[in-house]
Amino acid sequence: MSEKVLQYNQPSLQGTLAIPGDKSVSHRSVMFGAIATGRTTVEGFLLGEDCLSTIDCFRKLGVAIEVNGTNVTIDSAGIENWQEPTEVLYTGNSGTTTRLMLGILAGSSIHSVMTGDASIGKRPMRRVIDPLRQMGAQITGRANGQYTPLAIQGTTLQAIDYTMPVASAQVKSAILLAGLRAEGTTIVRESEVSRDHTERMLRQFGVQVEVDNGVVSLQGGQTLTGTHVAVPGDISSAAFFLVAGAICANSRITLENVGINPTRDGIIEVLQQMGAAITVTPSDNEQAEPTATVTIETSTLQGTTIGGDIIPRLIDEIPIIALLATQAQGQTIIKDAEELKVKETDRITAVVDELKKLGANIEATEDGMVIEGPTPLHGAALRTYGDHRIGMMGAIASLITADAVTLDDAECVAVSYPSFFEHIEAVKK
Numbered sequence: 001m002s003e004k005v006l007q008y009n010q011p012s013l014q015g016t017l018a019i020p021g022d023k024s025v026s027h028r029s030v031m032f033g034a035i036a037t038g039r040t041t042v043e044g045f046l047l048g049e050d051c052l053s054t055i056d057c058f059r060k061l062g063v064a065i066e067v068n069g070t071n072v073t074i075d076s077a078g079i080e081n082w083q084e085p086t087e088v089l090y091t092g093n094s095g096t097t098t099r100l101m102l103g104i105l106a107g108s109s110i111h112s113v114m115t116g117d118a119s120i121g122k123r124p125m126r127r128v129i130d131p132l133r134q135m136g137a138q139i140t141g142r143a144n145g146q147y148t149p150l151a152i153q154g155t156t157l158q159a160i161d162y163t164m165p166v167a168s169a170q171v172k173s174a175i176l177l178a179g180l181r182a183e184g185t186t187i188v189r190e191s192e193v194s195r196d197h198t199e200r201m202l203r204q205f206g207v208q209v210e211v212d213n214g215v216v217s218l219q220g221g222q223t224l225t226g227t228h229v230a231v232p233g234d235i236s237s238a239a240f241f242l243v244a245g246a247i248c249a250n251s252r253i254t255l256e257n258v259g260i261n262p263t264r265d266g267i268i269e270v271l272q273q274m275g276a277a278i279t280v281t282p283s284d285n286e287q288a289e290p291t292a293t294v295t296i297e298t299s300t301l302q303g304t305t306i307g308g309d310i311i312p313r314l315i316d317e318i319p320i321i322a323l324l325a326t327q328a329q330g331q332t333i334i335k336d337a338e339e340l341k342v343k344e345t346d347r348i349t350a351v352v353d354e355l356k357k358l359g360a361n362i363e364a365t366e367d368g369m370v371i372e373g374p375t376p377l378h379g380a381a382l383r384t385y386g387d388h389r390i391g392m393m394g395a396i397a398s399l400i401t402a403d404a405v406t407l408d409d410a411e412c413v414a415v416s417y418p419s420f421f422e423h424i425e426a427v428k429k
């Protein structure tokens, strides 16, 4: 953990950035390539710490994975041929790795033990383990399986018809992946649609997945065949520069290769609602995940209300949206976002406490926050809580402060965006 002093002297931002690979899609490319038989090739893979944790776990299961820049090759003889790991599977800071692997390992034929870092040790796992246990999974862990470390004895599973109590793509994906190995048809019912990368990518690997009005189903016993995956740029990473371009003076930046999957594009809708000068030009490629070139300019912004079914479409962007709202005229209300409390840290408390230190007019509510703007921000010493998205929020804020912002642990950005600080250097004028 090392401190970083950020003193950018209120630059304007100009230029073009190629946004690095999507974290959710990168994780799934390795997981599905490892389950599949044959060779899977991935282009545009995110070399973030979370995705490297996923690679490390599958190597411990005996899957051959080669990394060459952002190209990754996975050679697997299929899930039936994985080796029982002699070491603990370490998932680092990654909720996605931990929860999706539970669904995968539950229906394998091997025993494994999984643990992660201090943040993972506080994140709820029963939301995944409860439905998996209903399918017959044999999983034990601390606090009856609520927290890591967790031990999984792979076994035969039965299909489930499950109504999701929270909008979570990690829970949905874990159940669907277990469902692949279960007897019968697994059905997951969502009241609010969460990101659908699993559904899209399973089809690329040859699995039949039905999606109808929030009901996702698949027949157990289907196998995956290795394929090619093109990873789009991560809209959650792009969000930091979209907000930076909107709030810095005399700025215009273009972001290339931004994933615009409709289950992820809430940030674009919010920027438009708030009056930002943003243009989105979809790319005409025929990929499973659509992409676009997005340009943003210095904007005059109005406050807005963000709640309901848009929340899952921008859940990871709320810290940076809160910063955006401090620069908008009037009130911004963020509600229905209790899920923020169980991310890498409690992101309601972290966002409110840290933006207050910078001079923002912001208050926490039970399910979100209320921000009054516009407020000029000033420098301060900020805590990241080891949470990449809180660290990047603080760093983008430092672009509009006259004096320095200090981050206690700037290295945490490498969880999802290792080139983040280089990208700031590349566009600041």
Ligand SMILES: O=C(O)C1=C[C@@H](OP(=O)(O)O)[C@@H](O)[C@H](O)C1
Binding pocket: 023, 024, 025, 096, 167, 168, 169, 170, 171, 173, 195, 315, 316, 339
């Ligand atoms: O499935 C995924 O790849 C993710 C789902 C979301 O979590 P939840 O499923 O907990 O909402 C999101 O916050 C996380 O960054 C990645």
Ligand SMILES: C=C(OP(=O)(O)O)C(=O)O
Binding pocket: 023, 050, 093, 094, 095, 096, 097, 316, 343, 344, 389, 416
């Ligand atoms: C919540 C996040 O990821 P995960 O759940 O995979 O740790 C995130 O990237 O903001």
